[in-house]
Amino acid sequence: MxxxxxxxQAAALEALKSVADDEALQAWRVAHVGRSSxxxxxxxxxxxxxxxxxxxxxxxxxxxxxxLEEALAERGMMIKETELAHSLEEDHLDVxxxxxxxxxxxxxxxxxxLRRILGILAEMGFQVYTSREVESDAxxxxxxxxxxxHPAREMQDSFYVExxxxxxxxxxxxxxxxxxxxxxxxxxxxxxDPDNPPPIRISLPGMCYRYEQITSRSEIQFNQVEGLxxxxxxxxxxxxxxxxxxxxxxxxxxxxxxxxxxxxxxxEPSAEMDVECFLCGxxxxxxxxxxxxxxxxxxxxxxxxxxxxGGYDPRRYTGFAFGMGPERQAMLRHKIEDIRYFWxxxxxxxxxx
Ligand code: PHE
Numbered sequence: 440m441x442x443x444x445x446x447x448q449a450a451a452l453e454a455l456k457s458v459a460d461d462e463a464l465q466a467w468r469v470a471h472v473g474r475s476s477x478x479x480x481x482x483x484x485x486x487x488x489x490x491x492x493x494x495x496x497x498x499x500x501x502x503x504x505x506x507l508e509e510a511l512a513e514r515g516m517m518i519k520e521t522e523l524a525h526s527l528e529e530d531h532l533d534v535x536x537x538x539x540x541x542x543x544x545x546x547x548x549x550x551x552x553l554r555r556i557l558g559i560l561a562e563m564g565f566q567v568y569t570s571r572e573v574e575s576d577a578x579x580x581x582x583x584x585x586x587x588x589h590p591a592r593e594m595q596d597s598f599y600v601e602x603x604x605x606x607x608x609x610x611x612x613x614x615x616x617x618x619x620x621x622x623x624x625x626x627x628x629x630x631x632d633p634d635n636p637p638p639i640r641i642s643l644p645g646m647c648y649r650y651e652q653i654t655s656r657s658e659i660q661f662n663q664v665e666g667l668x669x670x671x672x673x674x675x676x677x678x679x680x681x682x683x684x685x686x687x688x689x690x691x692x693x694x695x696x697x698x699x700x701x702x703x704x705x706x707e708p709s710a711e712m713d714v715e716c717f718l719c720g721x722x723x724x725x726x727x728x729x730x731x732x733x734x735x736x737x738x739x740x741x742x743x744x745x746x747x748x749g750g751y752d753p754r755r756y757t758g759f760a761f762g763m764g765p766e767r768q769a770m771l772r773h774k775i776e777d778i779r780y781f782w783x784x785x786x787x788x789x790x791x792x
Contacts, residue, residue, distance in 0.1 A: 440496050447477050472507050483750045552769040556664050559688045560642040568641040570620030575608045578619035582748035583705040598648050611647035617665035625749025636751050638670035655777040662765045669758030678759035686714045690754040706739025736763035
């Protein structure tokens with residue numbers, strides 16, 4: 440019987456060698472360690488053995504059983520491993536390949552420029568004052584000395600906001616510039632001490648809206664930064680000095696500036712400031728359209744009617760104001776040819792900044 444046990448073991452192990460998948464493994468289990476396998480059948484024949492033979496055969500039979508079960512478990516592991524290796528191969532997973540790079544966000548080019556402008560103005564003593572984006576006609580136009588028939592008030596230029604119960608001559612609209620913030624700021628400052636309103640030096644950043652055809656040069660939504668200084672004895676020289684200094688801080692110590700006469704209803708006199716083209720150094724290029732100069736901002740001495748509307752007596756107070764566009768400055772600085780990129784949300788554009 441010992442001999443038979445050895446044969447059973449050898450045959451079973453031999454058969455196991457060709458078992459290559461789970462199904463064959465289960466079949467092998469039934470055939471070699473299952474209830475009707477030769478090994479298990481053999482256990483039933485123990486009764487025929489003599490008392491002397493029994494312990495040795497029993498021990499051996501158990502050894503064979505354990506050996507076969509261990510071999511079965513081992514084979515099972517092997518099958519699993521090869522299956523895994525196969526599936527890895529089929530999926531072409533190469534764990535040694537470098538990972539996907541993480542994309543990290545950054546500040547929008549307009550935000551970067553806006554922050555730079557506000558930072559420089561802050562160094563020069565201009566505190567940030569934020570004002571509302573939905574304005575009334577009165578603040579956006581009337582208090583800023585726009586004549587009633589001024590073309591900027593026409594429907595084509597403003598987004599009007601539906602507002603029930605408002606007077607017809609003072610509808611709500613999305614502000615078309617940051618200048619209405621001048622009136623809000625002056626009124627707030629003056630309210631603290633109406634007989635002796637304090638001096639003002641503020642920057643007014645924010646989004647503006649115009650109902651315009653969208654082109655490479657104009658968007659319906661854009662930022663502005665307004666500056667306002669009000670006090671006693673403020674002159675046009677202060678305006679020129681402040682803005683020339685701003686240009687040097689913004690565009691470099693050698694930045695030359697020039698002022699051209701312009702017209703705005705809310706300033707008198709009014710001007711536009713150009714900075715010498717920093718792309719061609721004044722030689723003339725496509726960005727400055729061969730003129731050598733880039734228009735940067737509008738400015739002027741605050742109109743007496745505007746001071747009055749703000750609660751500042753124009754006989755005692757004077758002031759200057761200016762307004763500039765961060766998008767425009769970002770375009771000039773980075774030679775961006777189309778303003779629509781700013782709202783295009785194209786990562787390929789944004790990633791460059
Ligand atoms: N509000 C003017 C504009 O939108 C800019 C400006 C601001 C001009 C302040 C003079 C003074 O174009």
